Amino acid sequence: MISILTAVLVLSLLVLVHELGHFAAARKLGVGVIKFSIGMGPRVWGVVRGGTEYVISAFPLGGFVKMVGEHDDEPEHSGDEPAAPATPPPDPALSFDTKPVWARMIIIVAGPLANVLFAVLIFWFVFMAGVPMLLPEIGTVQPNYPAADAGLLPGDVITSIDAQAINTWEDLTAIVHTSGGVERVFSIRRGSETLTLRITPRVAPSNTVFGEATTVGLVGITPAERFMTKRYGPLDAAVLSVGRTGEIMRMTLVGIAKIFQRVVPANSIGGPIMIVQMAGQQAQAGFMNLIFFSAFLSISLGLFNLFPIPVLDGGQIWFLFVEALRGRPLSKRVKEITQQVGLGLLLLLMLFAFYNDITRVVTGNWGH
Numbered sequence: 205m206i207s208i209l210t211a212v213l214v215l216s217l218l219v220l221v222h223e224l225g226h227f228a229a230a231r232k233l234g235v236g237v238i239k240f241s242i243g244m245g246p247r248v249w250g251v252v253r254g255g256t257e258y259v260i261s262a263f264p265l266g267g268f269v270k271m272v273g274e275h276d277d278e279p280e281h282s283g284d285e286p287a288a289p290a291t292p293p294p295d296p297a298l299s300f301d302t303k304p305v306w307a308r309m310i311i312i313v314a315g316p317l318a319n320v321l322f323a324v325l326i327f328w329f330v331f332m333a334g335v336p337m338l339l340p341e342i343g344t345v346q347p348n349y350p351a352a353d354a355g356l357l358p359g360d361v362i363t364s365i366d367a368q369a370i371n372t373w374e375d376l377t378a379i380v381h382t383s384g385g386v387e388r389v390f391s392i393r394r395g396s397e398t399l400t401l402r403i404t405p406r407v408a409p410s411n412t413v414f415g416e417a418t419t420v421g422l423v424g425i426t427p428a429e430r431f432m433t434k435r436y437g438p439l440d441a442a443v444l445s446v447g448r449t450g451e452i453m454r455m456t457l458v459g460i461a462k463i464f465q466r467v468v469p470a471n472s473i474g475g476p477i478m479i480v481q482m483a484g485q486q487a488q489a490g491f492m493n494l495i496f497f498s499a500f501l502s503i504s505l506g507l508f509n510l511f512p513i514p515v516l517d518g519g520q521i522w523f524l525f526v527e528a529l530r531g532r533p534l535s536k537r538v539k540e541i542t543q544q545v546g547l548g549l550l551l552l553l554m555l556f557a558f559y560n561d562i563t564r565v566v567t568g569n570w571g572h
Contacts, residue, residue, distance in 0.1 A: 210494070212264050216242060218319060218502050219267040222509070225318025226269040229311040236272035236298030243267060271311075273299030305528045312520050319506030320449060326499040327445035330492065334433040338373035341428040349424020354403045356392065356425060363398075364391040373427045380405050384421030413455070414462045452503050514539070514546030 220242055230237055236255060241247075243261030250259040261267075272295070300308060340362045345352050362370050365379050365388050379388070384407035392399040405421030412418055436444060510518040519542070527533045 214494075214498050214501060216264045218322070218498070218505050219243075219264075221318050221322045221502065222315045222505060223267045223269050225314040225316070226311060228318075229314035230269065230271050230300070233303060233307045233311060234298065235300050235303060235307075235311060236295065237269055238272060239268075239270040241268050241270075271300040272296075273301040305524050309521060309524050312517050312524070315517055316506035316509045319502045319509075320453070323452070323499040323502045323506075324445045324449045326495055326502070327448045328438075328441050330495060330499075331436045331441035331444050332438060334435040336431045336492075337371075337434050338427050339430045339432055340370045340373050340376045341430050342425045343428035344426045346424035346426075349422065350403050350406055351423040351425045354390075354401045354423075356390075356401070356403075356423075357394065359394070359428070360399075361393040362390055363393050365389065367391075372432075380423055381420040384408070384419055386421070414459060449499075449503060452500060453507060456504060456507055513550055514543040515550055516546070519543070519546055 223240060223242065227237055227240055238255075239257045239259060241259040241261050243259075243264045244266040245262040248260050248262050250257055252258075296302070300311070303311075342351075342356060342358055342360045342362070344358055345356050362376055364370055365376070367389070368379065370376050370379075383405045385404065387402055387404045390401045390403050392401060403423055405423050407419050408422045410418050410420045509516050510521070512518045512522050514520070514523070523534060523539065
């Protein structure tokens with residue numbers, strides 16, 4: 205139950221951020237907004253302010269902003285939902301369709317961009333609040349590995365490698381993993397002593413995060429699980445948050461490409477059940493883990509909406525590109541057909557993700 209509630213809250217927040225991006229850009233560029241809905245389906249609650257109906261709908265996994273001149277042919281309400289208070293007819297000058305292509309493109313891109321910027325904001329907060337960093341202190345030394353042969357002991361602290369300062373375990377692994385077969389000079393603090401040892405990491409088979417075969421250097425040590433909290437100033441945190449967001453975006457896009465290349469199995473695609481399961485895990489692991497998960501999910505939502513599928517923001521962007529090249533918009537019939545095809549593709553993807561989720565539930569295999 206906690207997992208479901210956590211997932212609903214996180215997804216609702218990310219949808220709110222996404223739709224706020226569209227909403228703010230539309231208002232800034234002089235486009236009227238008829239309805240701002242968080243959730244899909246029947247209207248549960250709503251209020252009209254400034255000519256816009258703000259709505260909470262029954263199903264929280266979604267949302268939309270309806271602008272003046274956009275989807276004028278769709279009904280405002282289904283027969284089962286309560287009617288909203290009457291609003292005066294909108295001014296045609298506020299129509300989305302009458303705005304230049306560049307303005308409409310900004311409004312559409314603003315939703316995914318809001319999700320990416322929200323992730324940057326989350327990481328900025330996290331880096332300023334303090335990031336737990338694993339210290340480079342040795343917990344165990346595996347026999348018959350280079351570290352044991354060189355005389356390393358549990359409790360030793362690695363302070364530098366080839367005169368390069370080692371402050372965290374991440375610093376240590378970054379050098380060791382790329383040093384297979386290459387001798388390195390390790391500076392070690394053992395109690396009050398400082399030792400210098402020459403160690404050549406062993407070349408060992410491994411896998412990348414995408415499951416591709418590779419090799420890494422190993423010396424045969426594990427960390428002592430001691431942490432320090434590192435806090436950054438506002439400027440450094442801002443730079444790091446942009447970098448972290450960019451790296452996650454890059455890895456996400458590479459991962460998608462690997463799926464099409466059949467390097468990453470298609471059954472790694474997850475749906476709502478997987479999101480619920482992961483949200484529950486992160487919530488149990490702590491608030492900071494849930495924050496990181498929310499940032500990752502926000503980036504994924506932003507990128508997914510940029511896919512060139514007509515029912516998504518990315519598809520609408522392609523429509524506008526075509527309109528800019530042709531000098532006139534595509535016909536309503538062409539848009540309807542492509543949107544139906546896009547909706548079909550999206551439904552197939554959702555069904556496949558549901559199938560993978562159900563398979564994981566049945567087999568108990570969640571990739572651990």
